[in-house]
Amino acid sequence: MKGTLLVKNVKHLVTCDADDRLLEGVNVLIKDGVITEVGSNVQTADDVIDASDMVMYPGLINTHHHLYQTFSRNLPQVQRMELFPWLKTLYEIWKHVDENVVYYSSLTGLGELLKTGCTTCLDHHYVFPKHAGTGLLDAQFSAAEELGIRFHATRGSMDLSVKDGGLPPDSVVQTVDEILKDSEDAVKKFHDDSPYSMRQVALAPCSPFSVTGELLKESAKLARKLGVRLHTHLAETKDEEQFTLSHFGMRPLEYMESLGWVGPDVWYAHGIHFNEDELKLLAKTQTGVAHCPISNMKLSSGIASIPEMLNLNVPVGLAVDGSASNDGSNLLEELRVGYLLHRLNDSRKAPTGYDMLKIATKGSARVLGRENLGEISVGMAADFFLVNLNRIDMIGAQFDPMSVLCTVGLKGSVDYTVVNGDIVVKEGRLVRVDEENLVRKANEAVTDYLNK
Numbered sequence: 001m002k003g004t005l006l007v008k009n010v011k012h013l014v015t016c017d018a019d020d021r022l023l024e025g026v027n028v029l030i031k032d033g034v035i036t037e038v039g040s041n042v043q044t045a046d047d048v049i050d051a052s053d054m055v056m057y058p059g060l061i062n063t064h065h066h067l068y069q070t071f072s073r074n075l076p077q078v079q080r081m082e083l084f085p086w087l088k089t090l091y092e093i094w095k096h097v098d099e100n101v102v103y104y105s106s107l108t109g110l111g112e113l114l115k116t117g118c119t120t121c122l123d124h125h126y127v128f129p130k131h132a133g134t135g136l137l138d139a140q141f142s143a144a145e146e147l148g149i150r151f152h153a154t155r156g157s158m159d160l161s162v163k164d165g166g167l168p169p170d171s172v173v174q175t176v177d178e179i180l181k182d183s184e185d186a187v188k189k190f191h192d193d194s195p196y197s198m199r200q201v202a203l204a205p206c207s208p209f210s211v212t213g214e215l216l217k218e219s220a221k222l223a224r225k226l227g228v229r230l231h232t233h234l235a236e237t238k239d240e241e242q243f244t245l246s247h248f249g250m251r252p253l254e255y256m257e258s259l260g261w262v263g264p265d266v267w268y269a270h271g272i273h274f275n276e277d278e279l280k281l282l283a284k285t286q287t288g289v290a291h292c293p294i295s296n297m298k299l300s301s302g303i304a305s306i307p308e309m310l311n312l313n314v315p316v317g318l319a320v321d322g323s324a325s326n327d328g329s330n331l332l333e334e335l336r337v338g339y340l341l342h343r344l345n346d347s348r349k350a351p352t353g354y355d356m357l358k359i360a361t362k363g364s365a366r367v368l369g370r371e372n373l374g375e376i377s378v379g380m381a382a383d384f385f386l387v388n389l390n391r392i393d394m395i396g397a398q399f400d401p402m403s404v405l406c407t408v409g410l411k412g413s414v415d416y417t418v419v420n421g422d423i424v425v426k427e428g429r430l431v432r433v434d435e436e437n438l439v440r441k442a443n444e445a446v447t448d449y450l451n452k
Contacts, residue, residue, distance in 0.1 A: 005030040005382070005421055006045035009052040011389065012401040013038070016058045016361045016375045020354070022402055028056070030382040033196060033421035038378060047423070049416060053390050055401045057357070058376050059119025059383035059419065060331040061364030064231075064269040064290035066322030067123045067140065068097050070105040071446045073327040083237045083299050084209075087167050090324060095171045096452040098132045099139045104445040105323075106143035107438055112329040113320075114149055114425050115413040119383035120364075120373060121149055122290075122319075124231060124269070126156025126206040128182075129172050137186055141199060148424035148432050150383065152368060154204035154231055155179075155186040159215050165247070166210045176215050179205075180222055187226045195372050196381050198420060204231040208252055209243045213259055220260040229265045229369055232256075235278075236270035237301050253278045262287045267367045269319065270295075271309075272302040279308055288315035288367040291359065293338040294328075295321035306342055306359075307349045317364030318356070332410050335360055339406035353403030382421040385414045 006029055013023040029037040029045060072093050078086050102125070113121055123140060137153050144151035157179040160166030166173075174182075183203050191201040203223040205211040216232075223230045235241070235252050244255045253274060256262065262281065267288030274282065282289065291304055309316050320326050320334050335356050342350035351359065365374030372381045387410060389398050397408040417425035424431050430438075 002032045002421055003047070004045035005418070005423070006042060006048045007051050007056060007386070008042070008048060009050060010056045011051065011053055012055040013376060014055060014057050014357070014402050015377055016358055017377050028376065030418075030421045033382055035376065035378055035380050035382050038376070049386065049423070051386055054386040054388050054415065056376065056384055056386050057117065057405070058361040058374055059385060059417070060117045060335075060360045061120040061317065061368065061370075061373060062113060062118050062319055062331055063122050063267065063317035063364045063367050064292060064319035064321055065109065065121055065123045065329065066125065066324070067106045067109040068094070068102055068125060068127060069322035069324035070109045070329065071101055071449050073323045075324070078324075081299075082239075083301060084167065084239050086299060086325070091168050091172065093450065094127050095129050095169055096449060097127050097129055097136075099135045100445055101449050102136045103139040103143055104442040106140045107147065107433070108442050109323055109329040110144055110147050110149050110151070111430055111433070111435070111438065113331065114147060114417050114419075114430060115428065116330045116332045116410075117385035117414045117417060118331045119150055119385070119417060119419045120152065120368070120370070122152040122154065122202070122231075122368060124154045124156050124204050126154075126158055126204065127172050128157070128174060134182070137190065141190055144199070146432060147430065148419050148422055150198050150373075150419055152200045152202065153186070153190065154202045155183040156204040156206055157183070157215060157219070158206045158210040160210050160212050168210050176212070176218060179215060180218055183219065183222060184226065187228055191226075191228060193227065196420070200228070202229040202231050207233040207240070208255060209240060213248075216256070216259045216261060224265070229267070230261060231267055231269070232261070233270060234268035235273040236296075238273060241273055251278070253281065257281070265369070267315065267317070269321065270301065270304065272296060272304045274305065279305060279312055279314065282309070282314045283312035286315060288317065290317050290319040290367060291338065292319045292321035292326070293341050294334055295325040297337070297341065298327070299325055303341060303345050306351060307346050310351060310355070315363065315366045316359055317367035318360035331360055332405060336406050336409040353406030356406045357402065383419050385418070385425075386416040388415045
């Protein structure tokens with residue numbers, strides 16, 4: 001049994017619930033990983049956190065990442081490139097990915113996410129070099145379990161190489177049959193669809209310009225047969241739009257719809273270049289979008305129409321995207337940059353700071369199909385983080401705790417992160433791993449990888 005945890009005297013509790021409640025001076029009791037009481041009468045538990053000077057927030061949920069890219073960030077040769085040339089350059093590095101790279105890059109990226117308030121991460125891994133063996137997803141789940149983060153993996157895939165008109169090199173693509181078999185094996189091995197599960201799997205062919213229509217169609221059939229979700233990149237750049245128009249005579253969303261890729265079990269990363277009718281189709285079919293503002297800015301891809309999506313009730317979650325196109329794994333930073341980007345682009349129509357927080361919590365949970373995540377209330381999973389207001393960068397910023405993470409931002413680590421009722425970050429430090437040892441071993445792995 002996990003026992004009980006009491007978070008007592010919470011100064012401000014931002015629930016992100018349906019009534020948008022902000023509670024003051026309350027106690028929160030957690031039993032066996034689930035929130036069982038929110039009120040003033042709870043007095044004792046096996047473990048206690050005194051939150052008298054703290055704000056308590058639901059854990060942030062990252063809906064799209066490429067953890068392996070953590071080991072290829074801040075490379076000078078790609079800093080001024082846009083998506084297609086950026087990908088072609090980096091594939092020459094990524095084709096050397098192996099289990100060691102995946103394990104340590106996952107520990108690094110997931111560790112940074114935990115230290116900045118993220119409690120659930122979806123990773124889109126789609127590079128499976130022929131030399132790498134069959135344990136790449138095993139390495140990811142091992143890293144996630146070691147750290148204590150709630151983890152969604154995807155069995156990504158590519159079957160359209162350069163010689164067939166795609167972008168990736170031949171060494172990282174597979175046949176449709178290989179991909180489908182490994183996808184089914186991954187779901188059977190790792191996917192847990194119970195309400196408070198710590199691990200799930202989705203199927204995620206990479207993008208319209210790196211996979212065939214056959215793979216997209218067969219992956220959709222398999223995912224629905226197995227009861228798992230579908231994910232891919234879409235409408236990220238104008239180059240992608242020109243690719244689908246020239247190859248298939250259709251815009252990207254029309255092409256995906258023709259292959260069975262719309263519905264409440266589907267979400268797309270980026271979703272920048274949708275027109276008005278396409279936004280209405282997303283809303284009608286409840287097809288979701290993972291919003292990646294920093295990556296979209298760095299690669300000069302564009303600005304997603306988030307105000308319009310929210311107005312139409314399109315499911316929208318927040319994401320950091322790959323560390324090589326973001327150069328970090330920090331959803332707190334994503335919150336503030338996203339808020340400022342849309343203020344600049346849309347003025348009064350932009351999401352408020354609290355709206356952005358809701359996108360990263362309830363919105364992201366909706367995109368991933370997790371009804372028990374994204375808010376702090378009785379019956380929800382005990383995933384949350386705490387920020388002590390008694391720090392220099394919060395002086396004078398304490399008057400609107402619901403918006404402060406976006407309007408002012410948090411410049412360092414959170415004080416506590418709790419996942420599934422377990423304290424995994426305490427006083428800004430990872431609890432389950434030795435950070436200094438992780439830094440040393442991960443840097444050794446980076447050097448060996450890039451030297452190849």
